[in-house]
Amino acid sequence: MGAPFSTPSHAGPGPRRPPRFPRLGERLWLDFVNTDDPASGAPVEPLRDVEDLIVFLEEMGVFDEERAAGFRRRAREQPSGAMAAFLDARRTRTALRALAEHGPGAADDALGEINRILGRSAGTRRLDAHADGTFSRTFVPVGDAFAGLVIPIIESAADTLVAGELGRVRRCGNPRCARVFLDDTRNGRRRWCEMSTCGNRAKAARWRQRQVRGA
Secondary structure: OOOOOOOOOOOOOOOOOOOOOOOOOOOHHHHHHOOOOOOOOOOOOOOOOHHHHHHHHHHOOOOOHHHHHHHHHHHHHOHHHHHHHHHHHHHHHHHHHHHHOOOOOHHHHHHHHHHHHHHHOOEEEEEEEOOOOOEEEEEEEOOOOOHHHOHHHHHHHHHHHHOOOHHHEEEOOOOOOOOEEEOOOOOOOOOOOOHHHHHHHHHHHHHHHHHHHHO
16 A cells, blocks of 8 residues: 655655665665664754755655745754754654554554644645656645645655554664664565665674584
């Protein structure tokens, strides 16, 4: 079942800068959750202000350059509104992480958070065409200039719930890694956020253990 925002196909060509946020979750909301990796030991919170949130949405292909520039302009003009929207996004991320990790009561809490944001958002939706031949859906807020920042993320999480995909959301098998992802493999046996990092580390650790036992 397709998800209009959770698999933003991903709207248009992304920014040319080296990406700061990896696309590993297979769904937008899971990539958003992965901006908060408490086990990574990262000394700096990846989402420090509304600019970081805009960069994330650009890199995920949700915002094109024009829309991102519009939000940046509004953030300069309305710094208090931008900060309030940013802090709200961080609150939403906390609820979505609990949902992704199947915490007790997390589904009810996430449902409340999703409906809270959807209930206060007013606007219109558009279908935009891009130069590379792809299309994307866009939420254009009315009233609150920053309402559109988290709507795609929230709708992505809602799509996962509606599609019955939550049971396939996994946390990386590396206990030191807190990344989450949708396991869309046919046999449902994906264990690692990335084979090239956590998967290879696990293989190397198993090899070392065999060497020690065989010594």
